Amino acid sequence: MFKSFHGNTIKHVKARLLLIFSIIALVSSFLVFFPFSMYLVINEDNQIGKHLASFEHIATEHYTLIQDDFAQLSPHVSAYYSETALPERVKALMPFKENGITRHRSYFADGFVVFHSTFTDIQGNETPLYLTIDARAIEFGDDGWHVLMLISFALIVFLITFLRYSLQRMFDGLMSPVTELSHQLQHNHNDEFSVSERSIDELQTLTKHLNEYKQMKERLARQELMFAKYASHELKTPIAIVLGAANLQGMKDDPVFQAKQRDRILVAATNMHATVEVLLSIVKQENASEAGTMRVVTENEIPLDKFRTKLKDGVELNLALEPKTQLNLPEPVLAMILKNLINNAIRFTRQGQITIHIDSHTISVTDTGCGLTGSTETEHGLGLLIVKRLCQSYGWDFELKSNPERGCTAQLCLHPTSKHCATHIGL
Incomplete structure (x- = not known):
């Protein structure tokens, strides 16, 4: 019976909310209905x-006429003119306060x-007077007082039910976008998230951020896939060179030939080591402290x-290196950036x-080649993807743009708001 109240789903929260509201409404109604009823009864x-x-x-005038110890003044009011005439249930409560x-x-x-008082009869004697009436003998006002109370109670129940239904509708309207958004998160993997235009601003903002995330x-996934493809290509080349040179070494005993193959192996291994260092620096983000x-x-x-x-x-x-240039780029990282930018420029520059x-x-690397052709996918090896990732890691901005006359310029600028350059530019 109470299983529907356990859990944190919208259905469970709504059930608990309606239960709490019903309890509060009943208690509030009781606090209003009970004092009001008691006021009517006391009044x-x-x-x-x-x-x-x-x-x-x-009663005094009546005693003057009949001189008897008892008189029925009305269908509900009785008068007693002596203590001995009182019924036993009334005698049990004596004495009574006079005029009270x-x-x-x-x-x-x-x-x-009971109302008790005394009066002086026509003979000059002090005579006691006791007037009695049953507590429920008569009702003042509407004869259907109990029916009125039941109608009032029924009205309160109706109002509670109506307000509970209204609260449920309001809650459903408020939570409907949340339910819809939750369903989209579970099932719509390819479509964009959306909610009704009538949803509250916070939900619309949340939906907007979910779409952005x-x-x-998706963009990071594509970049990671491209990154893995380029990294595989960049590492396969020196590995192939090392394997080829090692196989060639066993074919000849010529010292010059052997030395040439060793040099090829050393150069390929050195390049591969530099590439691996840069890749590890990006993937593991070990460059954060440097x-x-x-x-x-x-x-x-x-x-x-x-x-x-x-x-x-x-x-x-040509190289233009400003004297005393200081950078926050480690040597392997700077070498990888220049390697990709220069090789890219060499590839597209014929004269x-x-x-x-x-500085x-x-x-910057400026060339007089063919310039941009509408696409910046002019990488060589790891190419511009590696350059962009390294720039993001070390607080640099990267831009590839066409020159006014011919060729293009690949330019890296140290971000002025980056914490990485704060010690250098005095921020």
């Missing part, structure tokens, strides 16, 4: 007492009310001769020049 009892006292003059009203079980059917999740450390950059870190061997005829490679500019605030 009626006081009116009976006043009605009984109003017969004092009639005494009530005995006045709220019950067998109760009665969903889009971000992101704020500034270091001086030297030209020895940039192997221009290695890049010049890849240039096409008629293309020059002219490629210029590398580095404490910016890193």
